Amino acid sequence: MSGAVRSGIDFTGTQTAYRIYGYITNAGTPLSGVTVSCTGQPNTTTNASGYYEFVGLSNSTYTVIPSGLGYTYVPANASVTVSSADQRQDFVTVVLNALLFTSSRDGNPETYVANADGTGQRRITNDAAMDTDPALSPDGTTIAYATNRDGNYEIYTIDVAGNVSSRTRLTNAAGMDWGPTWTSMIGPPAGYANRILFVSDRTGSRKIWKMNPDGTGQAQVTTGAGNDQFPTIGNVTNLNGINEGWVIIFASDRGTGNGNDGLYFKNLSTGVEGPVIASNPAVNMTEPRISPNYQYVAFSSDAAGNAQIILLTLSNLAQVTRAANAAADYQPSWVVGDNTTIYFVSERTGAPQVWSVYKPPILPEVLAQLTTSGDNWQIGRRTFP
Ligand SMILES: [Ca+2]
Ligand SMILES: [Ca+2]
Ligand SMILES: [Ca+2]
Numbered sequence: 187m188s189g190a191v192r193s194g195i196d197f198t199g200t201q202t203a204y205r206i207y208g209y210i211t212n213a214g215t216p217l218s219g220v221t222v223s224c225t226g227q228p229n230t231t232t233n234a235s236g237y238y239e240f241v242g243l244s245n246s247t248y249t250v251i252p253s254g255l256g257y258t259y260v261p262a263n264a265s266v267t268v269s270s271a272d273q274r275q276d277f278v279t280v281v282l283n284a285l286l287f288t289s290s291r292d293g294n295p296e297t298y299v300a301n302a303d304g305t306g307q308r309r310i311t312n313d314a315a316m317d318t319d320p321a322l323s324p325d326g327t328t329i330a331y332a333t334n335r336d337g338n339y340e341i342y343t344i345d346v347a348g349n350v351s352s353r354t355r356l357t358n359a360a361g362m363d364w365g366p367t368w369t370s371m372i373g374p375p376a377g378y379a380n381r382i383l384f385v386s387d388r389t390g391s392r393k394i395w396k397m398n399p400d401g402t403g404q405a406q407v408t409t410g411a412g413n414d415q416f417p418t419i420g421n422v423t424n425l426n427g428i429n430e431g432w433v434i435i436f437a438s439d440r441g442t443g444n445g446n447d448g449l450y451f452k453n454l455s456t457g458v459e460g461p462v463i464a465s466n467p468a469v470n471m472t473e474p475r476i477s478p479n480y481q482y483v484a485f486s487s488d489a490a491g492n493a494q495i496i497l498l499t500l501s502n503l504a505q506v507t508r509a510a511n512a513a514a515d516y517q518p519s520w521v522v523g524d525n526t527t528i529y530f531v532s533e534r535t536g537a538p539q540v541w542s543v544y545k546p547p548i549l550p551e552v553l554a555q556l557t558t559s560g561d562n563w564q565i566g567r568r569t570f571p
Pocket of ligand 1: 311312317
């Protein structure tokens with residue numbers, strides 16, 4: 187489709203009917219038979235792929251609500267605005283709406299998990315080594331993380347209950363292997379669905395790599411010069427007017443040459459790598475995270491003289507600072523099904539803590555501090571089912 191756009195084919199006529207569609211999953215398994223309601227439309231039910239859709243919709247705001255089968259869904263309901271484009275709205279069962287982070291409250295870095303509102307914080311790892319960079323699998327059962335328990339950083343997995351018997355080493359390479367993130371189970375091109383992306387400097391510079399969830403099939407993904415890190419995956423149907431489809435967006439210093447990152451993408455179908463926005467050698471733009479609806483990227487930037495959280499709208503590359511503060515603000519993230527709340531780390535009270543910022547369509551931002559004990563950072567990279 188991107189090729190059609192790039193070759194300059196003109197379309198005449200105006201599309202006036204759009205659809206709201208999405209997938210409903212329980213721990214990664216499609217849920218069939220979920221009743222879905224939508225303002226002014228007859229109810230529908232999900233099919234064997236967990237898929238639902240409402241077609242023939244005109245521009246308006248619709249409330250979409252899943253129900254049935256005995257589950258609680260996240261979000262419980264969604265206000266979806268159709269504005270001359272199809273809209274995807276996924277739902278998951280509540281277990282997937284979790285927040286992962288690293289905390290030093292017990293004396294050294296461990297992985298923690300919490301509910302999306304910060305309640306229910308509990309420790310997953312319990313080990314004298316550094317346990318960092320947690321990422322929850324799209325089926326909600328497994329955490330990938332990085333640990334230096336073997337002398338240098340390697341990627342491990344452990345189940346969400348933290349059972350030591352489930353702990354599995356996935357990488358075994360000299361140098362740093364860290365920053366894991368899972369790819370979606372449905373949708374990405376061949377070779378990219380149900381993989382773990384990670385960062386490795388085993389070839390001499392940092393590159394994005396991928397592997398199967400059991401550690402087999404390790405292969406280099408990004409190929410440009412410089413150092414690449416912080417991969418995030420999404421189906422980006424409008425990157426400044428171009429339908430890129432499934433991409434990895436990542437940070438790289440390839441455009442600055444001085445260690446400051448810029449934002450880049452790799453199209454997983456064509457293999458093309460290019461800038462999302464122009465790099466600036468004087469600015470570190472890093473830690474990109476694609477939103478659950480694939481329409482935004484949150485990242486950190488020190489363009490204002492201190493690290494700030496920036497919300498980038500992919501369709502037009504507009505940038506808005508969120509939760510502005512003179513202290514360092516970094517490592518933005520999202521949880522499943524919520525495209526309005528950004529989680530981030532801030533040092534505005536001193537030590538790094540996990541915060542959330544919620545911005546309803548009209549009201550001012552609502553800020554919440556979710557952690558208070560020890561240092562808390564590295565909010566887990568999230569992948570959406
Ligand atoms: Ca530890
Ligand atoms: Ca290693
Ligand atoms: Ca700041």
